Amino acid sequence: MNRKKLHVITWGCQMNVYDSGRMEDVLRPLGYAPVDAPADADMVILNTCHIRDRATEKVFSELGRLRALRDETGRPGIIAVAGCVAQAEGQEILARAPFVDLVVGPQAYHRLPELVARAARAGGAVIDTDFPAESKFDHLPEERTAPGVTAFLTIQEGCDKFCAFCVVPYTRGAEASRPAGAVIAEARRLVAAGAREITLLGQNVNAWHGEAPDGGTWGLGRLIRALADIPGLARIRYTTSHPRDMDDDLIDAHGQVPALMPFLHLPVQSGSDQVLRAMNRGHDVPFYERLVERLRAARPDLALSTDFIVGHPGESEADFDATMRLVERVTFASAFSFKYSARPGTPAAGLPQIEESVRDRRLQTLQALLRDQQAEFNAGCVGLTLPVLITGPGRHPGQIAGRSPYLQPVHLTGPISAVGQELPVHIAASHPNSLAGTIEERACA
Numbered sequence: 520m521n522r523k524k525l526h527v528i529t530w531g532c533q534m535n536v537y538d539s540g541r542m543e544d545v546l547r548p549l550g551y552a553p554v555d556a557p558a559d560a561d562m563v564i565l566n567t568c569h570i571r572d573r574a575t576e577k578v579f580s581e582l583g584r585l586r587a588l589r590d591e592t593g594r595p596g597i598i599a600v601a602g603c604v605a606q607a608e609g610q611e612i613l614a615r616a617p618f619v620d621l622v623v624g625p626q627a628y629h630r631l632p633e634l635v636a637r638a639a640r641a642g643g644a645v646i647d648t649d650f651p652a653e654s655k656f657d658h659l660p661e662e663r664t665a666p667g668v669t670a671f672l673t674i675q676e677g678c679d680k681f682c683a684f685c686v687v688p689y690t691r692g693a694e695a696s697r698p699a700g701a702v703i704a705e706a707r708r709l710v711a712a713g714a715r716e717i718t719l720l721g722q723n724v725n726a727w728h729g730e731a732p733d734g735g736t737w738g739l740g741r742l743i744r745a746l747a748d749i750p751g752l753a754r755i756r757y758t759t760s761h762p763r764d765m766d767d768d769l770i771d772a773h774g775q776v777p778a779l780m781p782f783l784h785l786p787v788q789s790g791s792d793q794v795l796r797a798m799n800r801g802h803d804v805p806f807y808e809r810l811v812e813r814l815r816a817a818r819p820d821l822a823l824s825t826d827f828i829v830g831h832p833g834e835s836e837a838d839f840d841a842t843m844r845l846v847e848r849v850t851f852a853s854a855f856s857f858k859y860s861a862r863p864g865t866p867a868a869g870l871p872q873i874e875e876s877v878r879d880r881r882l883q884t885l886q887a888l889l890r891d892q893q894a895e896f897n898a899g900c901v902g903l904t905l906p907v908l909i910t911g912p913g914r915h916p917g918q919i920a921g922r923s924p925y926l927q928p929v930h931l932t933g934p935i936s937a938v939g940q941e942l943p944v945h946i947a948a949s950h951p952n953s954l955a956g957t958i959e960e961r962a963c964a
């Protein structure tokens with residue numbers, strides 16, 4: 520077979536990380552093997568994110584670098600743009616960067632072999648941003664690149680919620696769930712290949728409602744219970760969830776399934792009812808807080824992370840204060856926070872915008888509080904013994920690294936042979952973004 524080299528650059532969410540791996544899988548039978556540097560590659564794929572404007576700008580500056588590289592060395596022969604910018608701005612990409620050979624949207628990756636062949640032949644660019652009737656998951660190869668100790672598994676794509684600020688319903692399309700049988704089979708293959716922790720992915724993962732093996736329909740709680748039965752699968756996570764789709768069975772699963780990690784990413788976006796309404800989130804602040812209470816009642820050691828947007832159109836100073844108060848009441852182990860970024864084609868983009876300097880100030884104020892809460896949460900782990908899943912070598916010789924149930928990176932001294940094991944670790948120190956500890960000697964019976 521003709522050996523060729525592929526370099527994929529990934530921006531954005533974990534779903535893009537998963538997709539990049541699947542693009543490598545679908546191109547492997549054509550002879551493409553991954554390489555680390557674009558300068559060595561016959562084809563470079565930019566897997567892009569459209570969620571905020573800076574993400575889009577990064578794509579165009581990377582395209583500029585690739586064009587300079589090609590002018591100098593003749594490589595890469597094929598420059599492809601995939602992901603959400605491809606979906607939303609395919610024609611604009613070709614207008615602004617006519618040297619791009621291939622534009623492919625997230626729903627069409629299974630067609631890459633044919634598209635790449637056409638791009639290699641074609642004089643002009645090839646573009647495929649349709650939402651095909653067939654599901655890409657039915658046409659992607661079963662074989663995946665060997666996963667690490669932790670693996671992603673996409674079970675759901677798209678979103679029907681239409682939050683006023685968000686491009687996802689337009690770039691990823693309507694909500695669609697993979698059947699339970701296909702998910703369980705993929706999870707089994709991942710575990711057989713060495714994965715000990717699987718993170719189930721979806722833009723709106725807890726809206727998953729898949730065809731069950733008996734022909735009925737399951738919700739996410741039921742799927743998690745089935746996955747927990749796979750021997751060797753130590754940890755299950757899922758992300759990203761919408762508060763409105765947290766049903767009773769899923770909340771109960773948090774209390775009943777030990778493999779389901781006590782850490783949940785549950786975006787709230789704002790602590791003001793007025794802003795939540797403007798965002799079309801479909802719930803208010805008391806709803807979110809009650810949900811958190813129920814989750815903590817089901818799983819008392821549950822820690823939360825969340826997403827915030829500051830400076831959404833219509834957000835007053837009082838609304839922003841309400842967000843600060845919500846953070847103080849709920850307390851988060853970690854959080855992502857963003858300045859509102861107007862996305863073309865979304866309802867909020869057409870509203871009067873908040874001044875940039877106000878957005879900046881609010882973001883800094885909120886992030887200072889969130890940083891304090893994260894540091895406090897990490898400090899609260901000192902002195903505890905936490906189960907740590909060892910994922911690989913550490914920064915220094917003799918060190919290994921792993922992650923706690925709360926996704927904190929943990930650094931410790933230990934043998935590399937421990938990779939893949941979940942070990943009790945006494946946490947001795949905390950840092951803003953990580954923990955350090957020592958392996959607890961198991962007492963002899």
Ligand code: 5AD
Pocket residue numbers: 570571684685686786788826827828857858859860861862
């Ligand atoms: N501007 C800023 N942040 C956004 N997000 C989504 N759309 C926008 C936007 N237009 C944030 C939300 C979401 C996370 C993935 O990105 O907080 O939960």
Ligand code: SF4
Pocket residue numbers: 678679680681682685686687688722723761
């Ligand atoms: Fe975007 Fe999430 Fe809202 Fe869907 S639920 S529109 S993905 S923020």
